[in-house]
Amino acid sequence: MRFFATCAKGTEGALRRELSGLRLPAVRGDRGGVSFEGALEAGMRACLHARTAMRVLLELARFPAPDAAALYEGARAVAWQDWLDVRTTLAVEATVSSTTITHSGFAALKVKDAAVDVLRERLGARPDVDPKDPDVRIVLHLARDEATLSLDLAGAPLHRRGYRAVTTEAPLKETLAAAVLLLGGVDPALPFADPMAGSGTLAIEHALRARRIAPGLDRAFGFQRWPSYRGGPQSAWDRMKAAARAEILPRAPAPIVARDGHPKAIQALRLNAAAAGVEADLEISQADARDLQPSADAGAIVTNPPYGERLGGGGEGASAAEARVAGKKLQGFYRGLAEMLVRHHGWTAVVLSGNPLLERAIPIRPAVDHRLWNGPLEAHLLKYELP
Ligand SMILES: C[S@@+](CC[C@H](N)C(=O)[O-])C[C@H]1O[C@@H](n2cnc3c(N)ncnc32)[C@H](O)[C@@H]1O
Structure with missing residues (x-):
């Protein structure tokens, strides 16, 4: 699996060093973040330990999307049933910089339609959309007519460690x-x-x-609400946290x-x-x-x-x-x-x-x-x- 961890502009070098230090495979710096590879546990490890990452995204598909029809078809080719069931709520968040699809809300709707259609066909019912607090957050990035679809492992951004009880003027993230x-x-x-x-x-x-x-020891993560979590990932996560506590x-x-x-x-x-x-x-x-x-x-x-x-x-x-x-x-x-x-x-x-x-x-x-x-x-x- 391929992951992309995002960070503040100008801090990619710090994140790359952190992820390399976690011995994650194929760590490569990019603009606005760092990519790496591995099983789901690799993404979970980044969520738990990376102090400079804002989000950790699991890439599901990357395809040309010069227009809305291509975006819908590309999104339909994803095996959404591997990640959602009929009881999980979902939301799609889009950032677009494209000449043909200019409205991010419209692009998000196309992806949502495709995911819901796939799930209805394969599971016989459709999941609900919850834009505020979804179980599964789907992220579309559309730039230069290329679409990337990902799942957000963190849920709430990683800078929210959970310790900011009171803010003052101009706090740093x-x-x-x-x-x-x-x-x-x-x-x-x-x-x-x-x-x-x-x-x-x-x-x-x-x-x-x-x-x-570890910065992620005391907070909840998006992936803990994925239907697949209760299989292997939950015990891997518990072991990872126990090892981090021992440090x-x-x-x-x-x-x-x-x-x-x-x-x-x-x-x-x-x-x-x-x-x-x-x-x-x-x-x-x-x-x-x-x-x-x-x-x-x-x-x-x-x-x-x-x-x-x-x-x-x-x-x-x-x-x-x-x-x-x-x-x-x-x-x-x-x-x-x-x-x-x-x-x-x-x-x-x-x-x-x-x-x-x-x-x-x-x-x-x-x-x-x-x-x-x-x-x-x-x-x-x-x-x-x-x-
Ligand atoms: C940009 S803020 C620092 C924000 C901080 N890094 C955070 O994350 O919350 C600058 C701080 O300098 C403090 N400050 C301004 N003049 C000061 C002075 N003469 N002595 C000590 N602190 C001062 C302000 O009260 C303010 O909290």
Whole structure:
């Protein structure tokens, strides 16, 4: 079977390394994700262990679909009865970029019709559609007149690990935070500090990794609702989870500092860390980021500073004079952050920055400058080796 795991744009390298580390066969990076091969267990393993994957798709068919009739016929050729029975609900989700079929809802309808027709013919009855919470989620990707039909193993996207009890402003997705840690080469055995932790995503993801807690251990997955699950896959899944639980370290090997200047963020941080089961691993406190002092000879500062809007107070509707004052204030703040970074001699700093002013304020050239996307926003992962 062929799988395709998706991830945030710019983080494919991190996902490829993770899947190779799981020793999955034929791992190959592509745009927006990574493909691999294997039995259903390979896909389940990716769901359980991959920290940077957003979804894991099992490819069922790939065929030319220059028009709606070809799409319907291609979808009819799939042995849907292998994946659904008359009691399973289904939904079809489509992304299309085609010249002849331009409406994704229409394309999804064609695939749904084909699947339902096949099941009615072969099983004598048709399953129901449940667009909100289906048992089986079918995914159509139609690009350049080629259709790919897949099943979504994860169900709810994998970034929803289940520990985000409270959100603050501009939280990172869990999968993106994990990618920042991997792409930044952060060593889980060394001290860690995020002085602008917000809801704590980077610190929590670091703690999960440091304690070898698999990201999918405590959530439900789409494949568990597939009719075929109760055969072999269920016991394979139970064994996989038991093996993953046996790997967990009782505590993180080095201190993990998570601070923020805002009391609401501290509240969210504590609740989220507790929900993730890593509260005891985190040293949480309210403080100004610029006051952070080195707590050891080496370690990593990993942080995602504010982009500017909240700090500067400028934003839309601000006059030119107000915007100038806001810009100056932001530059001053970034200079303070740069001073804090450079006094961490011997440390590594990994900064996810959405504002070029920050890079300009740091008087050292980054060893790594990697472009990635935080949703629709372009950001730079900057890695500094602090002398
Ligand atoms: C972009 S958010 C970080 C989001 C975080 N990575 C998450 O996933 O939730 C930036 C954070 O910096 C904090 N912050 C702004 N100025 C600060 C300062 N001077 N000292 C400490 N924290 C500050 C804000 O409260 C906010 O939580």
